[in-house]
Amino acid sequence: MATADSKYEIIIGLEVHAQLNTESKIFCGCSTEYGAPPNSQVCPICLGMPGVLPVLNKRVVDYAMKMAFAVGAEIHRHSIFARKNYFYPDLPKGYQISQYEFPLSEGGSIKIETDGRTKKIGITRIHIEEDAGKSIHPEERDIDYTLVDFNRCGVPLIEIVSKPDMRSPQEAYAYLTKLKQILVYLEICTGDMEKGALRCDANVSVRLRGQKEFGVKTEVKNMNSFKGVEKALSYEIKRQMEIIESGGKVVQQTLLWDEHAGVSHIMRTKEESDDYRYFPEPDLMVLAITDDWKNSIRASLPELPDEKIERFVRQYNIPHYDASVLCNDKYTADYYERLASIYMDYKKASNWVMGEVFRELKEKRLSITDFPITPEMLAELLKMIDNKTISGSIGKEVFAEMVSTGNKASVIIKEKGLEQISDSGLIKKEIEAVIGENPDNLKKYLNGKEKLFGFFVGQVMKRTKGKANPQEVNKILKDKLDALKVSSK
Ligand SMILES: [Zn+2]
Structure with missing residues (x-):
């Protein structure tokens, strides 16, 4: 629908839940570790037994404040926990402790980049809440029960609510990517969407261009990957446009995205907004944040992605593109910096990380933190290429060998006899043999077919198994052929 695309404006707002990676839960001492046997990390508090009281985990507030600072939000001196009442099998208390009218922070923004253009996406609020458990539905159709795992009950979350500032699924994707990047840089969330550490719901509507009021919005849930978000939103936008184009009306609904089928299903149609009967949580005090507390968190903030990219460009004099690729992931940036501290050709270092290192990581499905080649080992290899112990192309072979064996470059080069041949006497001998x-071909070359120069170089490299120093080969070969040219005239 090319016409509809330009006729309508797309409005997207995202609500992102990020699991904070504190060691213990938000209101009790139970472990938050992922993947433990079902119901092995529970206690009377997170199981909602009568007569127990929640005690707030201070680190949860520390982490939430870090995020608020990172997006430039205002942190309120006082915020209030509230009960959100609803019944669900994986919510043993019958309510979730969240924040409602008085959240931890409001305001702020995140800078995104799409198609080379930057844009700020506003943040409405960030609040703290607890996670619910997990229902496990057996896959066999004839089993008519559902199991519940309460390990996740009480795992701390922050909910980050954006303004409806995104205008395309691509912007939503970029926003989510940036959000994850910040969370990981802050080391407060793994950002792992597949494991549910980052979850995203979207509010979507379309309106005629130039129209002031928003169209009726729908909510899309159950998007379990970054690409899934982009696909689900594209699907929903198209669906809404088609309804309007055919004279219908979009109904306020909640839809569940089905990743496998690539379609969404209606989960419920809202007659009116949900009534959660929020009220202030009587078991918890007002959360009061002193200036000292705030200042100590502000002082503990690490360098964030945007700042790091700018510094890389400045400090290492590499292109903005390189800097942003390297800083995409904090650990890659750390790797590059360690390399750059011992190997001073910064651009070459960035080429190798973005080229050979990334290729090996992708092939071996490794993350940079598990990569067997340390920056020190890579620096040794690069220095051996620079001082012409080996050629650049042999260097790439040695690197692959380093990855598969875990051995140092110098060991591999010695073992395999890969040292570059720079001895002009030896090279001369090989050249004479090739000629x-x-x-x-020599005749053709002397008769003016100069393109054949490359052929001779190739033959010499072949005879020396790629070990001859290419600059030397070029130089000596040129001299030799020039001499033959003169004598043949
Ligand atoms: Zn517990």
């Missing part, structure tokens, strides 16, 4: 073996 002697190819009289026809």
Whole structure:
């Protein structure tokens, strides 16, 4: 629908739940570790037994404040926990402790980049809440029960609510990517969407261009990957446009995205907004944040992605593109910096990280933190290429060998006899052999077919198994052929 695309404006707002990676839960001492046997990390508090009281985990507030600072939000001196009442099998208390009218923070924004253009996406609020458990529905159809795992009950979350500032699924994707990047940089959330550490719901509507009021919005849930978010939103936008184009009306609904089928299903149609009967949580005090507390958190903030990119460009004099690729992930940035501290050709270092290192990581499905080649090992290899112990192309082979064996470059080069041949006497001998073996090509070359120069270089490299120093080969070969040219005239 090319016409509809330009006729309508897309409005997207995202609500993101991020699990905070504190060691213990938000209101009790139970472990938050992922993947433990079902119901092995529970206690009377997170199971909602009568007569127990929640005690707030201070670190949860520390982490939430870090995020608020990172997006430039205002942190309120006082915020209030509220009960959100609803019944669900994985919510043993029958309510979730969240924040409602008085959240931890409001305001702020996140800078995103799409198609080379930057844009700020506003943040409405960030509040603290507890996670619910997990219902496990057996896959077999004839089993008519559902199991519940309460391990996740009481795992701390922050909910980050954006303004309806995104105008395309691509912007939503970029926003989510940036949000994850910040969370990971802050080391407060793993950002792992597949494991549910980051979850996203979207509010979507379309309106005619130029129209002031928003169209009726729908909510899309159950998007379990970054790409899934982009696909689900594209699907929903198209669906809404088609309804309007055919004279219908979009109904306020909640839809569940089905990743496998690539379609969404209606979960419920809202007659009116949900009534959660929020009220202030009587078991918890007002959360009061002193200036000292705030200042100590502000002082503990690490360098964030945007700042790091700018510094990389400044400090290492590498292109903005390189800096943003390297800083995409904090640990890659750390790797590059360690490399750059011992190997001073910064651009070459960035080429190698973005090229060879990334290729090996992708092939071996490794993350940079598990990569067997340390920056020190890579620096040794690069220095051996620079001082011409080996050629650049052999260097790439050695690197692959380093990855598969875990050995140092110098060990591999010695073992395999890969040292570059720079001895001009040896190279001269090889050149003479090549020329002697190819009289026809030599004749053609001397008669003006200069393109054949590359052929001779290639033959010499072949005879030396790629070990001959290419600059030397070029130089000596040129001299030799020039001499032959003169003598043949
Ligand atoms: Zn517990």
